[in-house]
Amino acid sequence: MDPAPYIDIYCERAAAGFWAEPVNALTNLAFIIAALVAWPTAWRRPERGLLELTVIALVAVIGVGSFLFHTLATPFSAALDVIPIWLFFFLYILLLFVRVAGEKTFDIIGYMIGTIMGFALLVYLVGLASRGGEAPLNGSLQYAPALVAMAIASVVAVWRDHPVWRYFAGATAIFIMSLTFRSLDQSTCMATAGLGTHFLWHILNATVLGILLQGAVRELPPKN
Template identity: 40%
Template structure:
């Protein structure tokens, strides 16, 4: 591993030095992801324990919590990958599941739409920065496509008659919007709020993932075809 991967990363108000526990709130609040995964696992077992797609989401959610904990304690470039990659895996996995399970697309169509979303998501931040170079939202721009996807798919589910799922996705979109606000304002509040607001991003995102996992479990595999 190149030496640059061990470079220190200091992106948040709470971190004041390079020590392991310099971000106690940002680190400890990752337990919320483990709580969400554990609760979803209990619901998954009660639902029969045979839904592989939902189980995958539960496992990824737990890994999100572990990876984010590593980043907010070790705080080196390699740990940043441990933070962001599991989040990306959850987003793309859930999008594919939604295309199949909620909107009823065939396998080929669902994969094609998901691939298009991946390309859009990966190019969105560069496009945004070319138009709004001074409006970076503290690095939160890359999550805007995921927020938009929750809204669009939620509305499509309502139109398709998937009322419970549609309402769940729209509720998740609202909570996610709040979490993005807190993530975006973290650095701006450093002078007046030294602990920052990033820890609220963790707590609210755990709620978002919990809502999404329960929706997938409740909907079940009956729509996968």
């Protein structure tokens, strides 16, 4: 009987098996740490909201989903890896719009429609760039919409002289480094003795999400 198929797209995995990517698997603890650091600030204040707590919890879920993917390496675990990331992306944007627009429902709806349209356009352009071969940049191009959104948020926050710009700008800069290490994973495989650089994507990306959470809970509190 043939062995069960598994997904092999990272340098560290050289064979099938639950513990074939130990470093890639264990570095997902960084996401759980980022969520645990942000949770007390949001939980202890009386005006805490379900959306904010959900966004924080999703960062921990991202860590769990990524851990499952780097251990099980199946299509189902791949979905568990990707879906929480994009849920976080959209819910974090929704959280920002709610905190900025307050109870102005139509403003929030308008912002979200504009965001979804822009996201759809970027996904379409990424799809065009990925046709006819392997995904560019080791698949990192799929995160271009998130990078663009973070850069735009940074510019808008600076333009409005809002103190949250420091969090957005810092997160954007680290995200660029994070994407760089994700993209170099396979090409650095020999130089890193089979380890690769994907684990640095986990650590730096968890740092990015942690900074974004801190920006939300500290500089964008719920409106009274």
